[in-house]
Amino acid sequence: xxxxxxxxxxxxxxxxxxxxxxxxxxxxxxxxxxxxxxxxxxxxxxxxxxxxxxxxxxxxxxxxxxxxxxxxxxxxxxxxxxxxxxxxxxxxxxxxxxxxxxxxxxxxxxxxxxxxxxxxxxxxxxxxxxxxxxxxxxxxxxxxxxxxxxxxxxxxxxxxxxxxxxxxxxxxxxxxxxxxxxxxxxxxxxxxxxxxxxxxxxxxxxxxxxxxxxxxxxxxxxxxxxxxxxxxxxxxxxxxxxxxxxxxxxxxxxxxxxxxxxxxxxxxxxxxxxxxxxxxxxxxxxxxxxxxxxxxxxxxxxxxxxxxxxxxxxxxxxxxxxxxxxxxxxxxxxxxxxxxxxxxxxxxxxxxxxxxxxxxxxxxxxxxxxxxxxxxxxxxxxxxxxx
Ligand code: FES
Ligand SMILES: [Fe+2]
Numbered sequence: 001x002x003x004x005x006x007x008x009x010x011x012x013x014x015x016x017x018x019x020x021x022x023x024x025x026x027x028x029x030x031x032x033x034x035x036x037x038x039x040x041x042x043x044x045x046x047x048x049x050x051x052x053x054x055x056x057x058x059x060x061x062x063x064x065x066x067x068x069x070x071x072x073x074x075x076x077x078x079x080x081x082x083x084x085x086x087x088x089x090x091x092x093x094x095x096x097x098x099x100x101x102x103x104x105x106x107x108x109x110x111x112x113x114x115x116x117x118x119x120x121x122x123x124x125x126x127x128x129x130x131x132x133x134x135x136x137x138x139x140x141x142x143x144x145x146x147x148x149x150x151x152x153x154x155x156x157x158x159x160x161x162x163x164x165x166x167x168x169x170x171x172x173x174x175x176x177x178x179x180x181x182x183x184x185x186x187x188x189x190x191x192x193x194x195x196x197x198x199x200x201x202x203x204x205x206x207x208x209x210x211x212x213x214x215x216x217x218x219x220x221x222x223x224x225x226x227x228x229x230x231x232x233x234x235x236x237x238x239x240x241x242x243x244x245x246x247x248x249x250x251x252x253x254x255x256x257x258x259x260x261x262x263x264x265x266x267x268x269x270x271x272x273x274x275x276x277x278x279x280x281x282x283x284x285x286x287x288x289x290x291x292x293x294x295x296x297x298x299x300x301x302x303x304x305x306x307x308x309x310x311x312x313x314x315x316x317x318x319x320x321x322x323x324x325x326x327x328x329x330x331x332x333x334x335x336x337x338x339x340x341x342x343x344x345x346x347x348x349x350x351x352x353x354x355x356x357x358x359x360x361x362x363x364x365x366x367x368x369x370x371x372x373x374x375x376x377x378x379x380x381x382x383x384x385x386x387x
Pocket of ligand 2: 190191196200201320324
């Protein structure tokens with residue numbers, strides 16, 4: 001069931017998908033002040049394990065300290081070296097790779113080699129810069145903005161997707177990246193609409209009839225629920241695998257979009273996570289991870305089945321994303337030359353919800369939004385069936 005009953009305006013103009021000024025506004029108003037999915041518990045599973053990343057050019061280091069995760073700016077206060085240049089590793093203590101300054105879990109400096117030569121140290125020893133970190137299910141999030149509201153607030157309507165099972169039940173299958181030649185909104189809008197499935201994913205990804213699709217629109221994102229169309233054989237096989245791993249697990253497809261850039265997809269015993277990071281006005285980097293549930297009491301057989309299902313699901317997701325990827329250059333080219341306003345159907349209403357979020361955050365109100373006011377299902381429609 002859809003939220004709206006009538007077609008919707010295309011709130012963003014084509015130029016909003018390629019302009020440098022729009023890109024800069026989005027970065028300041030939407031992306032930098034946001035929580036970002038930077039990795040998963042399996043990236044640093046043991047005490048002292050760490051991984052490093054770049055978040056919008058800012059080097060960060062995430063470290064597991066006795067099972068708790070902490071995030072630091074990956075820069076040493078002594079003479080500015082990165083603490084570690086490795087993508088991941090293990091160190092018994094948090095220590096700079098250059099002169100070996102040690103740091104405590106709160107970022108305060110610990111052992112400083114030859115410390116007497118730093119006397120007097122005005123204002124006390126230097127500290128690492130620490131960033132906010134939150135864990136949801138198997139996922140680790142970081143915010144560079146100290147004033148960012150708690151992730152739990154933003155996550156509330158979507159929490160069931162990660163809270164349904166304890167984080168250690170999720171086995172990581174694979175993580176991979178794409179660099180797409182398209183504005184991030186091209187990819188995001190394509191991800192949240194099911195209208196293109198029939199023409200683009202003819203053999204790989206279809207839903208049961210559209211009246212079986214359910215949409216929810218929240219302030220912080222959207223949810224789509226649908227039933228995936230598959231052959232009787234494939235449905236039977238999938239149900240059998242699911243029953244082996246988690247009896248009673250819902251086979252329904254659920255896609256949670258947390259504005260602006262995070263997607264959590266659940267179906268049977270699989271969790272797919274996808275994040276879009278803008279890299280320029282016309283390019284973005286996409287990171288995807290697939291997780292599969294472990295059986296509560298694992299056996300050799302169930303471990304094998306979880307690994308097997310991870311490979312099956314990963315390969316299905318890659319096929320679908322490759323089909324979408326083949327469209328992005330054409331959509332981006334069209335955006336850069338379009339004289340049209342565009343329009344959005346009720347089936348594409350989650351695209352409208354994202355555009356509305358972007359327009360509000362960026363202070364945009366296009367001509368289109370003044371022309372047409374959508375009608376929601378719970379409102380009376382005077383010209384039902386009209387165009
Ligand atoms: S730069 Fe880190 S200890 Fe010198
Ligand atoms: Fe698609």
